[in-house]
Amino acid sequence: MTTPEDPYRPGLKEDFDRLYRSTYRRIFATLMLILRNPAAAEDATQEAYMRGFRAWGDWKQDAPAEAWMYRIALNVAFTHRRRDRLHEIGEVLRRLGRPNEPDPGELEQTDLIRALRSLPAKQAAAIVLRHLHGFTNREIAVALNVPERTVASRLAAAKQRLRSRLGDQSRLEMGISTTSTVPLEE
Numbered sequence: 001m002t003t004p005e006d007p008y009r010p011g012l013k014e015d016f017d018r019l020y021r022s023t024y025r026r027i028f029a030t031l032m033l034i035l036r037n038p039a040a041a042e043d044a045t046q047e048a049y050m051r052g053f054r055a056w057g058d059w060k061q062d063a064p065a066e067a068w069m070y071r072i073a074l075n076v077a078f079t080h081r082r083r084d085r086l087h088e089i090g091e092v093l094r095r096l097g098r099p100n101e102p103d104p105g106e107l108e109q110t111d112l113i114r115a116l117r118s119l120p121a122k123q124a125a126a127i128v129l130r131h132l133h134g135f136t137n138r139e140i141a142v143a144l145n146v147p148e149r150t151v152a153s154r155l156a157a158a159k160q161r162l163r164s165r166l167g168d169q170s171r172l173e174m175g176i177s178t179t180s181t182v183p184l185e186e
Contacts, residue, residue: 008065011057019065020049027073030128033113034077034121044080048073063142067135070143074125081121115165123158126151 008015027048031041052072059068116124122144129135129143137155141148 007061008059010059010061013056015065016053016056019052019069023066023069024049026133027070030070030125030133031073031077033116033128034074034124035080036117040080041077044076045073048076051076064139067139067142070129070135071145074144077125078121111166112162115162118165119158119161123154123161126154127158127162130155 008019024045028041028045031044031048032038035041035044048069052069055072059065116127119127125144126140129140130137135143137148137151140151140155144151146154
């Protein structure tokens with residue numbers, strides 16, 4: 001019998017089931033931030049696990065299974081987001097001239113959540129993986145399927161956007177003292 005700490009083995013259904021149980025909630029939460037819609041996040045999460053399960057036998061152990069699963073999930077989310085943008089453009093064109101009504105859910109969001117959602121999807125993904133899930137640059141690089149340098153530049157760009165949008169409030173919400181001169185960890 002395997003324990004949660006045992007290494008994952010490609011192709012074994014019980015190991016994929018364990019990966020699913022240990023990562024589902026975090027992946028869903030990450031996709032919620034990127035897709036901004038619970039139904040879309042749920043669909044994308046389920047699709048990601050279906051793709052992951054089909055490819056489980058091909059997973060290479062040179063990267064953590066969790067990061068591999070995040071890469072699949074984020075790619076699915078990015079595809080969903082592109083599709084949604086095209087759909088939204090069509091909707092706006094059909095409704096051109098009608099004023100948009102404020103979404104009641106947006107009125108209750110924190111400034112940090114609104115700022116995160118305003119970031120480009122790939123920058124938001126890097127920030128969430130780093131600061132919400134504690135991934136290293138290497139793990140983020142694997143999850144996003146990009147070089148580590150790209151992760152560093154995305155994190156820097158995202159943090160700069162958050163700082164300019166939120167000012168000292170972003171440092172407080174991320175748990176960083178406003179009197180500290182230590183920069184946000186890259």
